[in-house]
Amino acid sequence: MREELQKIKTEFLSQLQRLKNLAELEELEIRFFGRKAGTLTTLIKGLKDFSAGERQLLGQLVNDVKNALEQAFFEKRERLQQAQWAEALLREAVDVTQPALPLQSGGHLHPNTIIQKNLEDFFTSLGFMIFDGPELESDYYNFSSLNIPEEHPARDSQDTFYLKGHPGWLMRTHTSAGDVRAKQKYGAPLRVISTGKCFRNEATDVRHEHTFYQFQGVVVDEGISFAHLKGLLEAVVRHLYGPEAKLRLRPKYYPFVEPGVNGEVTCFLCQGKGCRVCKQTGWLEIFGAGLIHPHLLREGNIDTSKYQGFAFGLGLTRLVMLKYGIDDIRLLESGDFRFLEQF
Ligand code: DAH
Numbered sequence: 001m002r003e004e005l006q007k008i009k010t011e012f013l014s015q016l017q018r019l020k021n022l023a024e025l026e027e028l029e030i031r032f033f034g035r036k037a038g039t040l041t042t043l044i045k046g047l048k049d050f051s052a053g054e055r056q057l058l059g060q061l062v063n064d065v066k067n068a069l070e071q072a073f074f075e076k077r078e079r080l081q082q083a084q085w086a087e088a089l090l091r092e093a094v095d096v097t098q099p100a101l102p103l104q105s106g107g108h109l110h111p112n113t114i115i116q117k118n119l120e121d122f123f124t125s126l127g128f129m130i131f132d133g134p135e136l137e138s139d140y141y142n143f144s145s146l147n148i149p150e151e152h153p154a155r156d157s158q159d160t161f162y163l164k165g166h167p168g169w170l171m172r173t174h175t176s177a178g179d180v181r182a183k184q185k186y187g188a189p190l191r192v193i194s195t196g197k198c199f200r201n202e203a204t205d206v207r208h209e210h211t212f213y214q215f216q217g218v219v220v221d222e223g224i225s226f227a228h229l230k231g232l233l234e235a236v237v238r239h240l241y242g243p244e245a246k247l248r249l250r251p252k253y254y255p256f257v258e259p260g261v262n263g264e265v266t267c268f269l270c271q272g273k274g275c276r277v278c279k280q281t282g283w284l285e286i287f288g289a290g291l292i293h294p295h296l297l298r299e300g301n302i303d304t305s306k307y308q309g310f311a312f313g314l315g316l317t318r319l320v321m322l323k324y325g326i327d328d329i330r331l332l333e334s335g336d337f338r339f340l341e342q343f
Pocket of ligand 1: 173256257260311312313314
């Protein structure tokens with residue numbers, strides 16, 4: 001028994017020394033200390049076959065060996081565990097001396113926002129303030145206050161989204177909806193611009209979308225004439241398209257202005273010669289405008305005997321499409337990265 005014990009000890013220690021990882025250590029543990037068939041366990045179980053006196057002596061010896069082996073086993077386990085942690089740490093290590101990589105956010109302004117900010121800069125430099133009207137609007141501000149009473153045919157061309165259960169509330173069809181709001185809030189004299197989303201119930205195609213953007217301007221002051229309107233819009237056109245661009249105004253009916261005009265610029269693609277973009281006319285329509293109808297001034301509590309004004313509504317979405325050569329309006333609201341990443 002003594003010899004056997006010695007053999008187990010040498011074998012255990014030499015194997016313990018050779019093994020290289022925790023899995024091998026576990027195998028060794030089972031082989032020697034395993035409760036059912038471990039070599040040392042089996043030997044201990046055999047003690048019962050010895051006489052009481054011998055059992056005591058041998059028992060002591062076995063115990064000493066067992067303790068020594070366990071001690072060696074735990075030390076080895078500790079070392080292997082530490083080695084494993086060190087290795088893991090090394091794998092996860094952060095090199096704090098490495099220079100920072102460039103940020104790859106990929107974010108940038110939407111083309112609508114680029115043109116909007118450009119125009120806002122231009123107008124605020126002329127003393128205009130920016131006014132924000134709500135997108136969810138009342139029938140009054142979107143239509144009635146603008147001289148478009150119920151049953152007026154002008155409503156037909158501006159069908160929109162109405163709120164179920166909330167009669168009289170709708171998604172604004174144009175930024176003109178802020179005109180009377182601004183007059184009521186700030187009175188005269190007044191110089192405001194207002195940009196934002198507008199909505200219409202459209203059968204969508206390359207030129208029609210349920211959501212689009214307009215850029216509105218309103219000026220109210222003493223002695224305002226059509227010449228002021230024309231002068232300002234000519235400056236806008238030169239700002240957007242360069243000194244050679246020309247502006248053409250042609251009469252057009254809008255209930256909220258009198259007289260009303262539709263504004264066109266020289267086609268930037270063919271310089272007025274006529275092409276596919278301008279449908280061979282040499283001109284591109286970019287806004288509606290006119291002298292403010294007295295009905296709106298009265299709704300805005302402005303003294304019509306003292307003040308006059310003009311208003312204009314630029315098709316911001318149209319400006320964006322013309323500027324970037326976008327041939328399908330639906331791309332603008334699509335959220336499609338293949339489109340957006342081009343700006
Ligand atoms: N609100 C008009 C539209 O959506 C555009 C417009 C025309 C605005 C004439 C104006 C204006 O201020 O005077 O078609």
